[in-house]
Amino acid sequence: MSFEELSAHAQEIVEKAMEWDLERMGYMKVGDNEWMPRSSYGGRAGQYPGYGGSTMTQSEVDADMAEVSGRYDDVPGLFDAFSSLPDPASFDAGIDDLTAALGKLSQGSGGEDPTNGSPTPANTILDGMDTSQDYLARWTGIAAAQFKENFVDTFESITTNQFLLTSYIKGALEAEKSLWDAARRNIDEIAEDTITALEEMGDCGKNEWSMAFSVAGAVVALVAVPFTAGGSLVAAATFAGVGGALSIGGAAVGNMEDAPELDMSGESPEAVIGNMREAITKLKDEISKAEQKIADKMTELQGIVDGHRELFVAPRPNLADSGPGDIREDMGVPR
Amino acid sequence: MGDTGTELGVDCYELYDAGHNLYPAIASEFDACATGFSASSSYNAFVRDSSIGLGYSGAYTEWSAAANTLDNVLAETGRNLRDTGQALMLAANTYAATDAAAQAEYDRRKRELG
Amino acid sequence: MTTSTIDNPINSLDVTVATPDEKAYGRVRGRREVSVWFAPGYYDAATESDLQRQLTRLGRLLFAARMREYYRLRSLAFRRTVTKESPPATDRDREFVGRRDELVAEGSSPDGQIRVSAVGMQNWTVSIEPGLSRTRDEQSFLADLATAANALVDDQFAKIRELKYDVYA
Secondary structure, rough: OOOHHHHHHHHHHHHHHHHHHHHHOOEEEEOOOOEEOOOOOOOOOOOEEEEEEOOOOOHHHHHHHHHHHOOOOOHHHHHHHEEEEEEOOHHHHHHHHHHHHHHHOOOOEEEEOOOOOEEEEEEEEHHHHHHHHHHHHHHHHHHHHHHHHHHHHHHHHHHHHHHHHHHHHHHHHHEEEEEEEEEHHHHHHHHHHHHHHHHHHOOOOEEEEEEEEEHHHHHHEEEEEEEOOOOOHHHEEOOOOOEEOOOOOOOEEEOOOOEEEEEEEOOHHHHHHHHHHHOOOOOOOOHHHHHHHHHHHHHHHHHHHHHOOOOOOOOOHHHHHHHOOOHHHHHHHHH | OOOOOHHHHHHHHHHHHHHHHHHHHHHHHHHHHHHHOOOOHHHHHHHHOOOOOOOOOOOOOHHHHHHHHHHHHHHHHHHHHHHHHHHHHHHHHHHHHHOOOHHHHHHHHHHOOO | OOOOOOHHHHHHHEEEEEEEOOOEEEEOOOOOEEEEEEEOOOHHHHHHHHHHHHHHHHHHHHHHHHHHHHHHHHHHHHHHOOOOOOOOOOOOHHHHHHHHOOEEEEEEOOOOOOOEEEOOOOEEEEOOOHHHHHHHHHHHHHHHHHHHHHHHHHHHHHHHHHHHHHOOO
């Protein structure tokens, strides 16, 4: 893919468009960016009888040049903004860090990462919490009992919720990665297709092609999963995350429609480049829609955590602040 | 009414096992999650021309808010667990010291089981 | 001509056809380069009217093969399979197609003794000056034929361009 050559492509689009227009107006290329009216014994009769004996003045020639280049001088700018599209690889570090965290939060028989459906081996260090349940159960003190009930007994479901939360935040980065991967490809395709279309305009058939906006399918909706509280699902805390088409495997839900397409055709540079402008506008639109999906999902997720904080972290146990003065009261006696 | 002697020693060792072995290990896992990830290190990844998508930093604001919340709950879990572990070790030492037989059993188990 | 920043597969077009009896062969390379040759011994044995008939048939076959290959390569370039042009959709399209069907493209050898023409690239005429194939060896005949064919292709491209200028300005 030649995404890095975007501005070189833009330059070529302008040059090819101008060449066609100037040739049509009866000009002939005599050097790099140098054109002169075709002489009467060169080719087309009529318009510009001969440079030497022509009635065209230098300023008329200059005016033609300015008019033609003015038709397409917006083209480089249209592509400029896209040269800074995020590098998909720049999301890898965050994805890797969150994947490592997932490994640490995985319990029991292993968790399944909802953003890609792949199983995560369990972290057996977490089993220690289960082991400690019996230890704490024998102490009669209120603080000890509260710690067991509100921290130890809830640990499994809270950690599961933290696992899911981590996965959804990772999924958003994977969605970004897929979005920018597709966006880079799509803008490059628009540039290259425009050049090809300008090159093929002179052939005898209808000059038609189409653009598929794969960026529209880059951010994939996942199956909704409720967070849990002690073994029961909390319907009010149900959330459907997003993932990236690149990572998704089989975990997606109904996001596999065909990419939106734009049919294009043009037998003149103005028609071809008009289609190109339309494609660029549509691409920007699809990028915004995809990115909005990610932002909206993160806002929704934040809302769920804010509204149900107890699902994601246990309150600080009183026992955590016990000192020599209150430890015996807090623990009670062991039975 | 409450264990004494050797049985108390065993109970104390259990608290010690939780506070010295099990809980710090789990807390370290949570600390590692929290410190191993920082939302701001992904900031540059989001940056692009302000005419594209949701603007200069795209969805970073919304994403990093959720990511920072995650970081906080993990760090909080680790901290609470570590502190409670300390309290349990205090409890183990305190109760073992009340009874010679308990202390002996407590020390023996620590020596043999770690 | 600008050097391109893309690698257009259509630039590598290269197609060869033979007449059904495999006596005459034609090849198109790139945009415009046409060459023709005969099966061994055919040129010496054939009459002029044989040659005219073969070459007329070859012209039509070569154009059809060129267009098939053109669409195959165009499909690669635009990443979507298209095998022929869609029906005319506008008044301009209809005018273009109508006038294209009537376009006369012509080419001749330097001495004018071999002349080729095509109407709408469908009705081909190959005229060989009587007695020419007796006086010319095969190589020099084929060289002159190629010159005429290439001139026809250039003429067709130039007229198509003028037609597009006229209809789609």
